[in-house]
Amino acid sequence: MKVDFLCIGAHPDDCEIAMGGTIAKMVNQGYKVMILDLTNGEPTPRGSVEKRIKEAKKAAEILGVQRITLDLKNRFLFDSIESRFKVASIIRKYRPEVIFCHLEIDAHPDHVQAFNISYASRFYSKLTKVPLDGDSWYPRKIIRFFSNHLRINITPSFVVDISDFIEKKIEACKAYESQFSSFDVEEYVKTFAKYWGLLIRSKYAEPFFSHELISLDPSSLLI
Numbered sequence: 001m002k003v004d005f006l007c008i009g010a011h012p013d014d015c016e017i018a019m020g021g022t023i024a025k026m027v028n029q030g031y032k033v034m035i036l037d038l039t040n041g042e043p044t045p046r047g048s049v050e051k052r053i054k055e056a057k058k059a060a061e062i063l064g065v066q067r068i069t070l071d072l073k074n075r076f077l078f079d080s081i082e083s084r085f086k087v088a089s090i091i092r093k094y095r096p097e098v099i100f101c102h103l104e105i106d107a108h109p110d111h112v113q114a115f116n117i118s119y120a121s122r123f124y125s126k127l128t129k130v131p132l133d134g135d136s137w138y139p140r141k142i143i144r145f146f147s148n149h150l151r152i153n154i155t156p157s158f159v160v161d162i163s164d165f166i167e168k169k170i171e172a173c174k175a176y177e178s179q180f181s182s183f184d185v186e187e188y189v190k191t192f193a194k195y196w197g198l199l200i201r202s203k204y205a206e207p208f209f210s211h212e213l214i215s216l217d218p219s220s221l222l223i
């Protein structure tokens with residue numbers, strides 16, 4: 001049941017857009033990865049609940065991850081005790097070492113709330129004497145990803161080279177036909193990843209943000 005990495009997105013497709021290449025890389029390295037969608041993402045202009053479930057399932061299969069979609073409500077997502085308990089239950093059940101979640105600065109209110117819920121749930125998961133099943137669990141790190149409706153440039157804490165996994169990421173993003181039918185998702189993904197890749201003398205990369213310091217192995221400096 002245990003997973004190494006838990007990626008929490010407000011909507012199906014957020015994690016794929018933000019870190020689909022890193023997810024594919026982690027899976028390729030033998031790590032167990034789970035995507036947790038807080039909502040089913042509906043309603044949207046061209047989607048339906050059935051379509052979104054099918055698309056999210058397909059994207060998870062492409063990336064080789066487990067996926068859980070919670071029943072919190074799209075567009076009504078709010079950091080509440082109820083949402084914290086729901087997410088903390090998943091954290092206790094699957095005991096991830098690291099959580100990935102949204103940035104706290106975003107034009108989409110659901111993403112901001114998803115950030116708050118993720119941070120609070122990580123803490124709730126370790127509490128004792130709370131109405132939660134399972135043993136206390138505190139993921140050692142919480143890292144924020146970039147799936148953002150604000151056109152901003154924030155300096156990341158680190159980037160992950162995804163040059164060998166860009167095609168897998170694009171394939172996973174394209175699974176969301178209802179969301180990207182009038183948007184060139186391939187061009188978006190490549191342009192964004194190329195910029196970050198350029199800064200590390202690589203082809204493609206994804207940025208990540210951490211409030212806490214990340215330690216590096218000397219071998220990482222030789223890449």
Ligand SMILES: [Zn+2]
Nearest residue numbers: 010011014111
């Ligand atoms: Zn979203």
